[in-house]
Amino acid sequence: MSFKPRITAPAALALAAAVLAAFSATPALAQASPIKVGLMLPATGTFAALGDAIEKGFKLHVQEQGGKLAGREVQYFKVDDESDPAKATDNVNKLIKRDQVDVLVGTVHSGVALAMARAARDSNTLLIVPNAGADAITGAQCAPNIFRSSFSNWQPGYAAGVVAAGKGYKRAMSITWNYAAGNEAVKGFTEGFEKGGGKVMKDLSLPFPGVEFQALLTEIAAQKPDVVFAFFAGGGAPKFLKDYDAAGLKKNVPLMVSGFVTEGALEAAGPSGQGVLSTLHYADDLNTPRNNAFRKAYALNWKSQPDVYSVQGYDAAQMLSAGLNAVKGDIKQRDALQAAMAKAVIDSPRGKFSLSPQRNPVQDIFLREAKGANNELRSVAVKALADPGRGCKI
Ligand code: BEZ
Numbered sequence: 384m385s386f387k388p389r390i391t392a393p394a395a396l397a398l399a400a401a402v403l404a405a406f407s408a409t410p411a412l413a414q415a416s417p418i419k420v421g422l423m424l425p426a427t428g429t430f431a432a433l434g435d436a437i438e439k440g441f442k443l444h445v446q447e448q449g450g451k452l453a454g455r456e457v458q459y460f461k462v463d464d465e466s467d468p469a470k471a472t473d474n475v476n477k478l479i480k481r482d483q484v485d486v487l488v489g490t491v492h493s494g495v496a497l498a499m500a501r502a503a504r505d506s507n508t509l510l511i512v513p514n515a516g517a518d519a520i521t522g523a524q525c526a527p528n529i530f531r532s533s534f535s536n537w538q539p540g541y542a543a544g545v546v547a548a549g550k551g552y553k554r555a556m557s558i559t560w561n562y563a564a565g566n567e568a569v570k571g572f573t574e575g576f577e578k579g580g581g582k583v584m585k586d587l588s589l590p591f592p593g594v595e596f597q598a599l600l601t602e603i604a605a606q607k608p609d610v611v612f613a614f615f616a617g618g619g620a621p622k623f624l625k626d627y628d629a630a631g632l633k634k635n636v637p638l639m640v641s642g643f644v645t646e647g648a649l650e651a652a653g654p655s656g657q658g659v660l661s662t663l664h665y666a667d668d669l670n671t672p673r674n675n676a677f678r679k680a681y682a683l684n685w686k687s688q689p690d691v692y693s694v695q696g697y698d699a700a701q702m703l704s705a706g707l708n709a710v711k712g713d714i715k716q717r718d719a720l721q722a723a724m725a726k727a728v729i730d731s732p733r734g735k736f737s738l739s740p741q742r743n744p745v746q747d748i749f750l751r752e753a754k755g756a757n758n759e760l761r762s763v764a765v766k767a768l769a770d771p772g773r774g775c776k777i
Pocket of ligand 1: 492494515516536
């Protein structure tokens with residue numbers, strides 16, 4: 384006679400629940416599953432090099448922690464966003480819905496990042512923006528689960544305006560790509576410049592990522608302003624610097640640019656980039672133990688020199704580390720993790736910074752001068768500059 388153990392359906396359910404509870408309460412098991420990081424960055428197009436630098440910076444911090452964050456392995460999921468806002472919602476949903484990542488890290492382009500932020504807010508997915516400056520991300524569209532390790536478009540633009548006014552320039556023109564990053568950088572410049580007594584006479588723009596600058600440069604030559612403010616980045620930036628020089632403007636109309644124009648652009652721009660003044664939250668030659676160690680480790684690891692994008696990627700990982708350490712790696716404790724991230728002081732290569740209540744870095748903006756392949760520190764243009772965070776209700 385065979386023995387058949389009998390177990391009723393409710394008892395079986397209770398047993399299964401008890402086993403599940405026992406296992407999920409086992410820290411070793413919780414630690415065993417990796418943190419899923421969704422990297423949504425450009426791998427193609429005019430911002431491809433920026434995406435690459437952000438990823439390298441992020442991974443450098445993780446490697447420095449022995450390949451783990453708060454004791455948990457890190458598993459990467461990657462999407463090339465092509466800096467294309469039209470594809471942004473589909474792309475971010477590949478990470479949120481298909482891959483079910485724990486945290487999103489992205490991206491470079493403001494228009495793409497705005498769509499990412501919307502999807503992150505709607506799905507309550509943790510998001511760290513490692514570049515895109517769209518003001519609304521830490522302004523009108525802020526949310527407790529959305530953080531930025533970089534800047535708002537307003538910040539370097541405003542500082543450039545303050546410096547230009549301080550140099551006694553009175554009449555300015557601006558030139559940029561016609562999308563959120565360019566338009567908001569110009570708005571920041573105008574605010575800083577006009578507060579200091581200057582006047583922006585005309586704003587010129589072309590569609591992103593166009594590089595047909597000629598007609599606009601002809602207009603600048605005709606108007607002869609005291610100073611020109613520009614925002615371009617990635618592949619478009621060295622082309623702008625070369626065309627500005629070739630049009631004969633470099634010697635006649637001073638440039639005061641957002642630092643992204645000269646960031647990673649100086650080799651390609653050649654002599655046309657040399658001496659250009661810019662404002663940004665990083666300078667290559669910041670002579671601090673922290674920056675020197677970072678630059679050495681990055682160069683050893685990646686066989687290339689870091690730039691501001693690498694720093695922002697590195698700091699995105701540092702921000703995530705701060706949150707995860709506070710909850711001992713249990714990323715499901717989202718409120719505690721986000722609270723820890725919000726009050727963390729990040730020991731960045733750019734200098735220590737904390738976050739504003741809207742979760743955007745409060746940071747020094749430096750005046751730099753392009754020398755050789757580097758953007759060298761000249762002075763602190765504006766100390767501890769906080770984005771106004773307009774319209775944010777957290
Ligand atoms: C932006 O779209 O926000 C952006 C892109 C490149 C450099 C800086 C800002």
